[in-house]
Amino acid sequence: MAxxxxxxxxxxxxxxxxxxxxxxxxxxxxxxTKGIAREVGLTGPQLTVLKLLETFQDLSLSSxxxxxxxxxxxxxxxxxxxxxxxLVCRERSKxxxxxxxxxxxxxxxxxxxxxxxxPLEIFRIALTSLTxxxxxxxxxxxxxxxxxxxxxxxxxxx
Amino acid sequence: MAxxxxxxxxxxxxxxxxxxxxxxxxxxxxxxTKGIAREVGLTGPQLTVLKLLETFQDLSLSSxxxxxxxxxxxxxxxxxxxxxxxLVCRERSKxxxxxxxxxxxxxxxxxxxxxxxxPLEIFRIALTSLTxxxxxxxxxxxxxxxxxxxxxxxxxxx
DNA sequence: CCACGATGCTTCGTGTACGAATTATTCGCT
DNA sequence: AGCGAATAATTCGTACACGAAGCATCGTGG
Numbered sequence: 001m002a003x004x005x006x007x008x009x010x011x012x013x014x015x016x017x018x019x020x021x022x023x024x025x026x027x028x029x030x031x032x033t034k035g036i037a038r039e040v041g042l043t044g045p046q047l048t049v050l051k052l053l054e055t056f057q058d059l060s061l062s063s064x065x066x067x068x069x070x071x072x073x074x075x076x077x078x079x080x081x082x083x084x085x086x087l088v089c090r091e092r093s094k095x096x097x098x099x100x101x102x103x104x105x106x107x108x109x110x111x112x113x114x115x116x117x118x119p120l121e122i123f124r125i126a127l128t129s130l131t132x133x134x135x136x137x138x139x140x141x142x143x144x145x146x147x148x149x150x151x152x153x154x155x156x157x158x
Numbered sequence: 159m160a161x162x163x164x165x166x167x168x169x170x171x172x173x174x175x176x177x178x179x180x181x182x183x184x185x186x187x188x189x190x191t192k193g194i195a196r197e198v199g200l201t202g203p204q205l206t207v208l209k210l211l212e213t214f215q216d217l218s219l220s221s222x223x224x225x226x227x228x229x230x231x232x233x234x235x236x237x238x239x240x241x242x243x244x245l246v247c248r249e250r251s252k253x254x255x256x257x258x259x260x261x262x263x264x265x266x267x268x269x270x271x272x273x274x275x276x277p278l279e280i281f282r283i284a285l286t287s288l289t290x291x292x293x294x295x296x297x298x299x300x301x302x303x304x305x306x307x308x309x310x311x312x313x314x315x316x
Numbered sequence: 317c318c319a320c321g322a323t324g325c326t327t328c329g330t331g332t333a334c335g336a337a338t339t340a341t342t343c344g345c346t
Numbered sequence: 347a348g349c350g351a352a353t354a355a356t357t358c359g360t361a362c363a364c365g366a367a368g369c370a371t372c373g374t375g376g
Binding site for chain 1: 172182227290292301302
Binding site: 043044045046070071073074077078081096097098099 | 360361362363364365366370371372
């Protein structure tokens with residue numbers, strides 16, 4: 001690995017700009033998802049859940065929270081509100097009565113079919129407009145970055 | 159621009175993984191910031207505000223919300239709680255009585271000095287460990303991506 | 317078989333986060 | 347001067363989002 005760490009002052013602007021850009025991309029794509037959701041009377045997270053349930057038929061609350069990277073307590077609230085709107089229903093597992101499965105109701109399934117756009121779709125469309133080479137490079141570098149961060153996180157947890 | 163858009167199915171996995179990774183990097187670095195903040199009895203956003211005010215001495219509420227990419231109403235709440243804790247104070251501008259400047263109190267300034275780590279620091283450290291070439295490539299591709307998203311956003315607003 | 321730790325979900329308290337409505341002030345225009 | 351649009355901040359209602367505590371259920375070791 002040649003020239004791994006140049007003095008930090010010289011690359012500070014680049015680093016800051018990269019951080020800025022990633023934050024922009026993340027927040028903007030969330031904002032756009034929210035906009036799509038609003039058109040059908042949903043919130044961002046609710047749209048995400050709806051589309052997930054359309055794909056997987058049913059999911060336990062835990063696996064749902066894992067997929068959307070949120071705590072169980074957060075997802076409980078989201079499901080509460082969606083249940084109130086009649087979009088999903090809870091169903092206790094028969095094999096393990098601690099587990100609750102979340103399913104789409106007819107109304108929920110119908111709504112899910114009406115929405116053509118996936119969450120984060122804009123992000124994905126922008127990505128597919130890159131060249132193959134750029135895509136490969138981007139993925140490679142990001143994975144490298146993720147590895148560094150992961151290492152630091154595990155170090156933290158010691 | 160050679161080979162700009164290969165069929166979407168072939169690159170779907172790469173695209174999804176890139177999205178996943180960016181989301182991971184964003185959420186993880188926020189989580190880590192939050193952890194640092196907790197150690198001194200602050201929340202993530204409060205730490206960000208504290209460090210910003212340490213750098214700029216004082217900022218109007220609007221410019222503060224612009225910098226942390228949040229709505230005025232959100233920042234009003236954050237400042238309310240920080241004021242309650244005696245970390246900052248509000249001061250009406252004399253030239254324009256609509257404007258409120260936020261300043262650190264003695265207590266706030268002292269706390270800011272005690273915290274060595276910047277928000278998103280881990281992110282930055284990981285970035286500086288990349289090679290110069292990787293950094294340059296990453297920035298170039300991300301900027302391209304941002305341009306595409308921006309175009310789409312402006313198109314939306316028509 | 318049964319005590320006990322682990323697991324799955326909910327509840328509660330607090331802190332963002334947003335958008336719409338409100339208030340106070342400023343600025344442009346006539 | 348003075349009316350009306352624009353701007354700065356706040357208030358309000360709703361929805362995440364998290365962590366700690368609580369409750370029910372499961373699984374295992376003794």
